[in-house]
Amino acid sequence: MLSEKSTPVVRATLPVVGAAIGEITELFYAKLFEAHPELLRDLFNRGNQAAGAQRQALAGSIAAFATRLVEQPGTRPDAMLRRIAHKHASLGVAPAQYDVVHRHLFAAIVDVLGEAVTPEVAAAWDEVYWLMANALIAIEQGLYAEQGCLSGGTWRDWEVVGRTEETADVVSLLLRPVGEGARPLPFRAGQYVSVQVELADGARQIRQYSLVGAADATVRQIGVKRERAGATTPAGEVSNHLHDHVRVGDTLRVSAPFGDLTLAEDPADRPMLLASAGIGVTPMLSLLHELVARGHRQPVLAVHGDRSPADHALRAEQDTLTGKLTAGATAFWYERDATSGDRTGLVDLGEIEVPAGTVAYLCGPLPFMRAVRAQLLAKGVAAADVHYEVFGPDLWIAG
Incomplete structure (x- = not known):
């Protein structure tokens, strides 16, 4: 005070x-x-x-x-x-x-x-x-x-043990801690790790990437979107390095897991809405894994928006996980090339039923999250029940 x-x-x-x-x-x-x-x-x-x-x-x-x-x-x-x-x-x-x-x-x-x-x-x-x-x-x-460590002491070496090209701009990396008997630290669904790489000029730049898979997996998976240069933004140094130079067998410096876009510890079921756009799908997949593991019985709607179906990374896993839930469903929007069963345009919850008591989790570009949050509030979702993750500086509070 x-x-x-x-x-x-x-x-x-x-x-x-x-x-x-x-x-x-x-x-x-x-x-x-x-x-x-x-x-x-x-x-x-x-x-x-x-x-x-x-x-x-x-x-x-x-x-x-x-x-x-x-x-x-x-x-x-x-x-x-x-x-x-x-x-x-x-x-x-x-x-x-x-x-x-x-x-x-x-x-x-x-x-x-x-x-x-x-x-x-x-x-x-x-x-x-x-x-x-x-x-x-x-x-x-x-x-x-x-995490059982002193300040700044969470860095460890991890080996890349798998690499999958998910889309033209997204690659999945499977990571395993280096060292005999080394096991990944536990994490809560929705959390991320920092990855540090040494660039050509000697700089050791750091970026955060959400953990994609189940919390009990013996390896850790991250999804990396190649950040291309925009009108006002430079190309992503780390994402492009990971895409262009990191292969199976290489070693990365990785932090312990952090992040607060996590499910409540209280296992009581409530309806859930998981809304993502672009690479924001990655923490949502981890949350879906956790809901499946918990045997969540209330409705769960996975909402996603992307440029096209070809740009929608990890869609098959999103479909599979929601299909394992008692009351899971998906609603996908694409700006172009939408196929049967999908919607064309930007995410619009106007005609989507949102049950009373829904808890929502959002991840994606800031305009997307602001729009979805406004739509949810208009449907009666409590502001305290809308949670979000920002990739990069939190400009929501700056707006």
Whole structure:
């Protein structure tokens, strides 16, 4: 909780800081990487930095956290904090790095806002920062402890033991931990791992990939979509490296599993809707495996949208798993080439029955998830029952 002394100061300065937060975060990253180039080379996603996505996500999270402190005292946005903490843990972020961030972030604030940053203002926003940072550190330490390791110590070598070209742009990799008797760490359906690769320029870039198969499998499967260059985004460095250079027998550095797009521990049955688009299908397959293993008896609808049936990775597995459920069904939309039984266009739940009490899980591009969430809320699904996973910086909170 923000102190009584700092609350009115943060409330009064929030509009000014909020208006400048984009400029502040841009200058912050410039200062950070000038002082610590190794962080851009080996920790931060260079593609997201080039596109400005990471700056947007940081600005959104700071603004959301500060707003929550002054508008709803005594509460905090735990869902946002958990999502960030899981991503940090998958990267191996350590508590000491928060001191580094603090130094360069506040230097950027002073440079941008100048004389407006009085000692009183600086102290109030310092309190905001450390409330957020310490909350994240505590969650991350708990996540590391669950994996039986110290901060940043989850990396292991894994061998690629299988490779399947699912579509023109998606490849599945089967991974097994290296070492005699080594077994994969357990994971919860819906979670992801980080994969670190060394690129041609020596950078060790990291990306997250959802685990696809059943939690009790002896190997781990990830699906990698080749990220091609867009009008405003560069080609994916890691995805293209994995597609073009990684083959069976190669070794990858892989983290322990993290992520909070998971089913409730309570086994009580409720209707489920699993909505995905593109490569967002991967965590949904893991959730379907878990629902099959639990013997889930309530309706489960797997919804998916894609460019065409040929681009729909792992459709056969999606069909098979829903077919094993007592009340499983699928509804697929394609922008082109839809065949009999499928729908043409973007995902539209207007004519889809959504039972009362449905819990929904979403993964895919942000516009897709926002549209589906709006459709679900219009059908009476509770906001608290709509869960999502963002591949990359969480720009939902920045929007």
